[in-house]
Amino acid sequence: MNRRRVSIFGATGSIGQNTIDLIARKSDSYEVVALTGASNITQLAEDAIRLNAKIAVTAHDHLLTELRTALAGSNVEAAAGKAALAEAASRPVEWVMSAIIGSAGLLPGLKALEQGATLALANKESLVCAGGLILQTAENNNARILPVDSEHSAIFQGLVGEDMFAVERIIITASGGAFRDWPIEDLANATLAQASAHPNWDMGQRITIDSASMFNKAMEVIETHEYFDVCSDQIEVLVHPESMIHALVGFKDGALMAHVGPPDMRHAIGYALHWPERQTLPVERLDLAKIGSFTFRAPDEVRWPALRLAREVMARGGLAGAVFNAAKETALDGFISGALKFIEMSEIVDQTLFDMDSKGGHIDDTMTLDNVLYVDHLARRTAQHLIKQRAG
Numbered sequence: 001m002n003r004r005r006v007s008i009f010g011a012t013g014s015i016g017q018n019t020i021d022l023i024a025r026k027s028d029s030y031e032v033v034a035l036t037g038a039s040n041i042t043q044l045a046e047d048a049i050r051l052n053a054k055i056a057v058t059a060h061d062h063l064l065t066e067l068r069t070a071l072a073g074s075n076v077e078a079a080a081g082k083a084a085l086a087e088a089a090s091r092p093v094e095w096v097m098s099a100i101i102g103s104a105g106l107l108p109g110l111k112a113l114e115q116g117a118t119l120a121l122a123n124k125e126s127l128v129c130a131g132g133l134i135l136q137t138a139e140n141n142n143a144r145i146l147p148v149d150s151e152h153s154a155i156f157q158g159l160v161g162e163d164m165f166a167v168e169r170i171i172i173t174a175s176g177g178a179f180r181d182w183p184i185e186d187l188a189n190a191t192l193a194q195a196s197a198h199p200n201w202d203m204g205q206r207i208t209i210d211s212a213s214m215f216n217k218a219m220e221v222i223e224t225h226e227y228f229d230v231c232s233d234q235i236e237v238l239v240h241p242e243s244m245i246h247a248l249v250g251f252k253d254g255a256l257m258a259h260v261g262p263p264d265m266r267h268a269i270g271y272a273l274h275w276p277e278r279q280t281l282p283v284e285r286l287d288l289a290k291i292g293s294f295t296f297r298a299p300d301e302v303r304w305p306a307l308r309l310a311r312e313v314m315a316r317g318g319l320a321g322a323v324f325n326a327a328k329e330t331a332l333d334g335f336i337s338g339a340l341k342f343i344e345m346s347e348i349v350d351q352t353l354f355d356m357d358s359k360g361g362h363i364d365d366t367m368t369l370d371n372v373l374y375v376d377h378l379a380r381r382t383a384q385h386l387i388k389q390r391a392g
Contacts, residue, residue, distance in 0.1 A: 037056075054076070097122065110133070121149075168252045169236055172246075323353055356375070
């Protein structure tokens with residue numbers, strides 16, 4: 001039996017670990033080529049050995065010796081750094097999970113597409129920063145991109161057999177995160193620990209904080225615009241605390257197609273892994289009678305200004321998405337370090353977008369990889385300067 005060659009980028013994060021869980025259950029069906037991670041060397045090495053991967057790569061050069069030691073006695077090659085990530089992504093495979101957090105996932109994703117691989121895309125920054133470049137690279141190399149965010153997987157599934165010309169609107173849902181029911185005036189004093197506790201999902205700290213600020217949803221709105229080629233005014237966001245309806249597609253005849261499932265990322269991952277077929281997955285089967293009801297409410301853009309900023313980014317176009325993401329990541333670093341308050345993150349992003357547009361004009365630059373990376377660098381530097389100004 002021919003085994004399907006796969007690579008997992010961001011293997012030690014929650015998406016990567018859920019992907020490994022599914023692959024390990026049917027290990028005879030897969031040949032694992034590359035696993036990559038960041039600083040969790042023990043997990044990376046254990047998974048690489050267990051799955052008999054060809055190569056394990058850490059993003060951090062200084063951890064190469066530790067990785068080699070952890071892999072000693074195995075047949076797994078060890079490597080480190082950006083160049084090693086790009087080389088691993090260039091190794092021929094049929095399917096790649098792109099789950100590296102942040103703009104660092106852009107280059108490996110492009111390299112995988114250049115090989116003609118199917119890219120299971122959980123790295124939302126790729127489409128936000130360089131949607132046109134990613135999609136064009138896929139088209140040029142006869143490669144396919146399958147969405148793995150639960151919302152975009154839901155939209156994708158809701159469109160099976162449908163004509164995009166019949167689509168009137170797309171609704172993506174948001175849990176609302178840790179502060180969905182807080183009085184707005186209390187947000188200024190929200191702590192890191194409070195922002196890091198998600199009521200529904202078990203995710204990494206950065207994504208959990210992005211959920212509380214709704215920057216995660218803002219990114220997903222831009223992703224929806226890029227991936228499905230729909231206008232900003234066709235995209236709606238609803239707060240849905242139960243996190244079981246992941247998205248709805250509305251058609252011009254008034255019908256709504258909803259995707260309903262448990263808050264378990266293995267569904268979206270499994271759908272992308274087995275597409276175009278469906279296979280049995282180890283996820284909860286919902287008891288709708290026991291659940292009883294679903295609730296929805298419109299998001300408050302005073303509470304979550306990130307949603308307004310996403311609309312502005314889509315209206316501006318060009319490299320505004322790259323600026324938005326870089327500023328968001330930098331502001332998040334500032335909150336985690338204690339340099340910013342929770343509510344100040346959106347203010348930093350807003351000011352960075354303004355400064356980069358009015359002073360430098362870089363948002364209008366042509367979308368090439370070099371330009372995206374350069375604008376990313378400038379936006380981070382601008383945001384860092386703004387944070388230092390606030391600190392006095």
